[in-house]
Amino acid sequence: MSELHFHNSYTRQKEKFESITPGYAGLYVCGPTVSGESHLGHARPYITFDVVQRYLKHLGYKVRYVRNITDAGHFEEEGRDAVDKVGEKAKLEKLEPMEMVHKYTTLYHQGMRLFNCDDPSIEPTATGHIVEQISMIQTIIEKGYAYEVNGSVYFDVKKYAESYPYGKLSGRVLEDQLETTRELDGQDEKRNKVDFALWKNAPPEHIQRWISPWGEGFPGWHIECSAMSSKYLGETFDIHGGGMDLMFPHHESEIAQSTIVHGHAPVRYWMHNNMITINGKKMGKSYNNVIKLSELFSGNHPLLEQAYHPMVVRFYILQTHYRSTLDFGNEALQASERAFRRLWEAYEILQKLEHPGNTIAEDAELDKQVTTWINECADFMNDDFNTAKVIANLFELAPVINGIKGGQVKHGAIAADTFASLKTAFKTYLVDILGMQPMLAQQSGKLDNVLSLLIEIRTDAKKRKDFATSDQIRNKLLEAGIQLKDEKDGTVSYTIE
16 A cells, blocks of 8 residues: 555545645644643544654654643533533632643643653643634524523534534434433533533533623533634544544534634545553443553552663553554563563664675575565555554564574675665664654662752752642653652652663
């Protein structure tokens, strides 16, 4: 497959990618709701779409990658008493909402850096785009597809479905939703139970609130992505990505809102990664199996037998096709760690090897096979970003590399140009596209002493209530691969290895 094709969730077909503007690609990915620390569930979509944007750049596209931050308005209950997750968590932590948002956004960014995910081109926030959201809501009301009740505004799903294919992305049937949607407090505000909030009236105790034509309130969850994606990528853009758990109601609602505002569908290609399970179970608070990234990197979780390096987690995620379910377990992760070490060792060996220079291969069959394995990598990536098959081919090439070094394979077995292609391709796919990098080395005795000194300085800073210095030391060490955990007997450090 010489041209990029991938699965479009909206049409449920594999389609050839043709960007709206030749040579340019617009990608929007739903970012995290920063009402808590990032967890394992955040790892898969952001690693998946990091590879997508890396590969688009490899193909020569100039990519604008937009990934938002939800710092207000994400609520799941659509009744009168609905509150946004950020405001509720800020009350629990006794912090100003933006103070808490900064705290968890910083931790999220640290996790992404440890995973070696590229920064997006633009990272807009919901609170930074209230004006754009209000403007879109006004347009939807003017066109007759939204209505205001008691200072809240709701999207009229039933009216929309009379003219547009509501539910096509998620496969939901509106009639079934009308029958099965559970009763919630305040549902009497809505014309239909399936209608979703565009704007919510803020009760007196609500911290985050903005002035709107309908009174003081805060935006619904779905409207933010419609507003920010169209602002930075246009009324119609190339690719919208996210986890499949967002297909309904979030992405379905985005389509409806944007279609009414702009008069046409907002996105050409929808991409969704499948879910992560933990030892065969869905990840959730009820199972006590939500693993935070800091716990994953430190091993400090009851379900973890050891700490797992961010590169091991990234490698494990990419060993499975993004549309397949991925199950996390200690045995699988440990096997992935061993596999990644072998592959990276082969890469480092290859970078140091020099070819004798013969233009004709001494082993024509091996030369042909190596060329095939290399060329197939492009075919696999062009066939729905199949990183699993790319990694499998790199493992086919690793014994050839090791054999050349160890003498089991003649140094001139493959021709000079084949060897050059091998060297280039291995780096291109492993490092540039898959985004892998070496794992940090274990601390030496001298580094242990430096670490102890930094922990002592941080402890003194905390005693002086100099929390800025304390947090800076902790955050910088985390960036360097060292996780600090404050326990009752003192501060403990974990090397992310």
